[in-house]
Structures are given as C-alpha cells and as structure tokens.
Amino acid sequence: MRGFITDPTGRAGLRLSVDLPEPTPKPNEALVEVRAYAVNNDETTLIARRPDGWRPGQDAAGVVVRAAADGSGPAPGARVACYLDQEGWAERVAVPTHCVAELDDAVSFEQAAALPIAGLTALRALRVGGAVLGRQVLVTGATGGVGQFAVQLAVAAGATVTALVSGPERIEDARALGAHRVVTSLDDATLGPFHLVLEGVGGDVLAAAVRHVVPGGYVAWYGNPGRRTTEISIADFYAQGWNAHIVGFISPHPEQTKGEDLAILAALVADGRLTTPRIGLVLDWERTPEVFEQMAARAFRGKAVLTLASKPTSVR
Numbered sequence: 001m002r003g004f005i006t007d008p009t010g011r012a013g014l015r016l017s018v019d020l021p022e023p024t025p026k027p028n029e030a031l032v033e034v035r036a037y038a039v040n041n042d043e044t045t046l047i048a049r050r051p052d053g054w055r056p057g058q059d060a061a062g063v064v065v066r067a068a069a070d071g072s073g074p075a076p077g078a079r080v081a082c083y084l085d086q087e088g089w090a091e092r093v094a095v096p097t098h099c100v101a102e103l104d105d106a107v108s109f110e111q112a113a114a115l116p117i118a119g120l121t122a123l124r125a126l127r128v129g130g131a132v133l134g135r136q137v138l139v140t141g142a143t144g145g146v147g148q149f150a151v152q153l154a155v156a157a158g159a160t161v162t163a164l165v166s167g168p169e170r171i172e173d174a175r176a177l178g179a180h181r182v183v184t185s186l187d188d189a190t191l192g193p194f195h196l197v198l199e200g201v202g203g204d205v206l207a208a209a210v211r212h213v214v215p216g217g218y219v220a221w222y223g224n225p226g227r228r229t230t231e232i233s234i235a236d237f238y239a240q241g242w243n244a245h246i247v248g249f250i251s252p253h254p255e256q257t258k259g260e261d262l263a264i265l266a267a268l269v270a271d272g273r274l275t276t277p278r279i280g281l282v283l284d285w286e287r288t289p290e291v292f293e294q295m296a297a298r299a300f301r302g303k304a305v306l307t308l309a310s311k312p313t314s315v316r
C-alpha cells in the first residue's frame with residue numbers, strides 16, 4: 001500500500017512509500033479507503049518532531065471497505081469523514097468507529113476531509129462559553145483553518161460575531177463568513193465586551209482579548225501559530241474582565257464523541273448552515289509536500305486538501 005512517511009531527506013520531510021503494510025483493523029475499527037485528506041498548520045511541527053518513518057495524517061474522508069468486526073459504525077460502501085491520530089495520508093486506514101461520521105451525498109470528500117481537526121476545534125471551543133445566542137463573541141485569526149469554522153458556527157449559534165483578521169486584505173473574506181464586524185486590531189475601546197473569545201493567535205493578541213471580556217467571561221485559547229511569547233498580567237483582567245476564565249483549550253478531548261461532533265459538522269455542511277469549509281488549495285495527494293511550502297509562504301487561505309483517485313480494491 002502507498003502512503004506518506006516522515007523522512008528528513010525528503011521534500012518537506014516526507015516521502016511517499018510504496019510498500020506499507022495493509023492496515024489490520026482492531027475489532028472496533030472500520031477499514032476506510034481514503035479519497036481525500038487535509039493538512040493542518042500543526043502538522044509542520046509534528047512532522048519535524050516525530051521519528052523517521054512515522055506516518056502522518058489526521059483529517060481524512062473516504063469509503064468504508066470493511067465494517068468494524070464488533071458491529072459498530074457504518075456499513076461497507078458508506079461515505080465517511082474520519083478524525084485520526086495518524087496514518088491518514090495513505091490509500092487505506094483503520095479508524096475506530098467512534099471517530100467516524102457518515103456523510104450525506106451533499107457533502108463532498110474534499111469538504112469532509114477539511115472538517116475534523118479545524119472544525120472540531122471551533123465547535124468544541126464555542127461550547128466553552130455555554131449559550132451564545134444574542135451574545136458577543138470574538139474570533140481571532142478568523143480566516144484561518146480553525147477561525148473560518150469558528151466564525152460560521154458562532155453566527156449559526158446566534159452570536160454577534162466580531163472577527164479579528166491579520167490585515168485589510170482579509171476583511172472581505174471574514175465578512176463572507178458572516179462576521180458582523182471585522183477588525184484588524186483589538187486596540188479599540190468600543191469593541192465588545194465579549195462573552196466569549198475564540199483565541200487562536202496568542203502573543204499580544206491574548207492579553208488584548210482579555211481586556212475586552214465581560215466580567216466572568218471566557219477565552220478559549222487554542223493556538224499560537226507563530227509560537228510568539230505571550231505575556232498576560234492581572235492588570236489585563238482589571239480592565240473589565242473581572243474573574244474571567246482563560247481555558248487552555250485542547251480539542252481532541254473528549255475522545256469518545258469525536259464522531260458525534262464530526263456528524264454535527266457534516267450535517268451543518270449538508271444543510272448549508274456551514275457554507276464552507278473554505279478550501280484554498282486542492283492537489284493530487286502525491287504533491288502533499290508542496291502544501292507545506294505554500295503554507296509557509298501563506299500562499300492560500302483556508303484549508304489545503306489532497307485527493308486520491310478511486311481505485312478497485314481487493315479488500316473485503
């Protein structure tokens with residue numbers, strides 16, 4: 001079987017191996033033929049950190065070719081999205097059925113592949129603040145992989161959404177996602193105050209966001225893409241966010257409901273309430289290393305998706 005493995009001598013630290021062993025699913029795992037997968041910002045560091053020969057790939061979509069032996073999960077032929085720990089950048093992968101969601105025909109493999117990590121991060125972070133109907137929510141990094149979902153989901157949940165983007169060239173994109181107000185800086189006393197902040201930028205943005213939070217409000221801090229130094233002081237809370245909460249948000253928890261949450265996202269795509277995932281780049285999967293170069297150059301917005309052609313398989 002073919003699939004990508006880490007190799008420090010390869011382009012972007014990757015090599016397409018042609019002799020990987022076929023997956024051997026555990027009783028609670030379905031075997032899925034991969035049709036598309038997505039790349040996340042974080043995978044750049046994962047690839048550099050993991051040992052040679054490690055098999056990356058967390059976001060995937062495809063077709064079930066063998067159902068789980070314990071009877072759980074979808075039947076053969078079902079189209080699915082999968083939230084994996086690894087090994088998804090390959091022709092086939094074994095997936096625990098609690099990490100799988102069946103797809104409506106209205107959802108393409110490309111759309112489904114873009115959902116798992118970025119979509120679950122946004123969906124679960126939005127829950128940190130409880131009900132947001134009629135409340136003010138700030139989304140930072142609003143046109144990024146996670147941010148684009150966060151804006152749309154917060155709007156769908158009835159919040160009044162302010163989007164912070166990296167510069168004027170991103171303003172129209174954030175408006176298209178449905179944001180009610182779009183800003184390029186938090187240095188404005190009229191912003192908010194926010195019941196909830198979905199914070200994916202870190203550095204000085206986190207402290208600035210805290211200064212705009214309501215007393216007892218919430219900041220779900222999930223990312224810091226430039227690994228910038230983040231300094232925060234009690235004085236930032238004195239501004240107005242007395243007794244506000246900063247939650248160090250880790251999206252893969254809880255494990256058992258990944259598939260359930262993925263199904264919520266897929267249903268929102270199917271009925272049009274999630275009008276993207278915005279896909280900024282689609283390439284044949286053999287060109288996966290190129291994605292990392294384009295990501296480093298910030299050459300596209302939204303998600304990068306790699307596609308695999310359907311092939312007859314002898315697996316039963």
Ligand SMILES: NC(=O)c1ccc[n+]([C@@H]2O[C@H](COP(=O)([O-])OP(=O)(O)OC[C@H]3O[C@@H](n4cnc5c(N)ncnc54)[C@H](OP(=O)(O)O)[C@@H]3O)[C@@H](O)[C@H]2O)c1
Pocket residue numbers: 040041042117118121140141142143144145146147164165166167170200201205221222223224225226249250251252298301302
């Ligand atoms: N905790 C978790 O479970 C979890 C899960 C998923 C991701 N993450 C982390 O979350 C972060 C974002 O991930 P992602 O996949 O969404 O990355 P991404 O697609 O690269 O998005 C990052 C966004 O932040 C924007 N940005 C960067 N600096 C900014 C600034 N100073 N002001 C405003 N916007 C700024 C970028 O703007 P441009 O569009 O101009 O580049 C981009 O839109 C990463 O650190 C990732 O590791 C954490």
